[in-house]
Amino acid sequence: MFLYLGKRGDIKHMSTSLQPVGHLSPGHDLNGYIQVVNSIPVLSAEEERELAFRLHEQSDLEAARRLVMSHLRFVVHIARSYSGYGLPQADLIQEGNVGLMKAVKRFDPTQGVRLVSFAVHWIKAEIHEYVLRNWRIVKIATTKAQRKLFFNLRSAKKRLAWLNNDEVDAIAKDLDVKPEVVREMEGRLAAYDAGFDASPSEEDEQGYQAPVHFLDDGRYDPATQLEDSDWEEDSTRRLQMALEALDERSRDILQRRWLNEPKATLHELADVYGVSAERIRQLEKNAMKKIKAQIGDALVA
Structure with missing residues (x-):
């Protein structure tokens, strides 16, 4: 009969000695496991102290086995308080058992406290680590x-x-x-975890929410890049042709008003050409109309 109680390197020898106690494990038959551990007698304070001294002073692994076995029911009690995280109860118990064995290994009977009080921290620490690792795909708490x-x-x-x-x-x-x-x-x-692709089992009302439907990035698609490049080159060519069709003064006004940095004001151009700012505005407006017409004709052609 076997009972798997741990997998950490620092309790390797202890877990080896603990194995031949039953075919039962939390993952195999949880209800049966709980019945078995609840049937294991609880140690008295004197028995616990004697076993702890045997382990502490003589490295007696049989004493360690009895200390662990008598406290397995306590691990089950603690693990049940973490059932709200949606993780398998058997796994929570298994991790708590690892914490119990770490506590037994470090328990000092000369401190005058019961093992159950000392082990609470170690049991919860292992369960906490398991919950943090497995509650979400991305670890939710790091600091x-x-x-x-x-x-x-x-x-x-x-x-x-x-x-x-x-x-x-x-x-x-x-x-x-x-x-x-x-x-x-x-x-x-x-927040919640969501798969990139919709699961085949999801209903239509939920499947459309999968990120695959709205996180598509077309910026690096070769066809899109080629189309954008051609459009930019064609627009630049048609704008250049439209500018060349203007008279020199209109072309210079547009150049200074829209293309140069810093851009010239109407009053600055009015001083250059010796006309009013309103006249510069009219020339700019007429030049813009001619450019739009020129580009439109190029598109039709």
């Missing part, structure tokens, strides 16, 4: 403040609506983080 918020913001929200400013400030104060970090994590929690 210390974000990790703290991830496991506290959901319980801190009193309603489904977005937090108001007072609620954000209160949560930020309670968790010792900045308000903007609270807002950012609230947005991350409200």
Whole structure:
């Protein structure tokens, strides 16, 4: 009979000694597993202390096995509190078991505390790591403040609506983080993973929302690039032909008013040609009409 309890390198030898205790594992038969671990007797304080000293002083792996086995029910209890994250209960228990074995290895009986109190941190730490790695495709919390918020913001929200400013400030104060970090994590929690392509099983009402339908980038399509290049060259050629068809003064006015940098004002050109600013405006307007007509004729041809 076998019970798989871990896979971390630092508990390799301990997990080896723990294996021959049952064919059962959380992933194989979760209900049966829970029945088995609940049937394992709980150690008294004296028994726990004796076993801990045997492990601590003699590296007795049989003592470690009994310490772990007697606390498996406690791991199940903690793992159940994380069921709201949508992850397999068996995997949560398995990760918690790894944390329990790490706690047993580091437990010091001379400190005068029960193993269950010491192991809480290690069990939750392993489950937290598993949740953060697997809750979303993209890791949702990377900084210390974000990790703290991830496991506290959901319980801190009193309603489904977005937090108001007072609620954000209160949560930020309670968790010792900045308000903007609270807002950012609230947005991350409200988001969801979406596949690029629509799944064949999705209904038509949902399939059209797949990013493949609206994230298509045609900027680097060879046909589009060639079309844009040809259009730009043709537009430049027709504009140049239209400008050459103007008289020299009209062409110079348009050049200075629209093509040069810095652009000349009507009054500056009026001083150059010795006419009024209104006359320059009229010449500019007439020249623009001629260019539009010239380009239009070129398009028809």
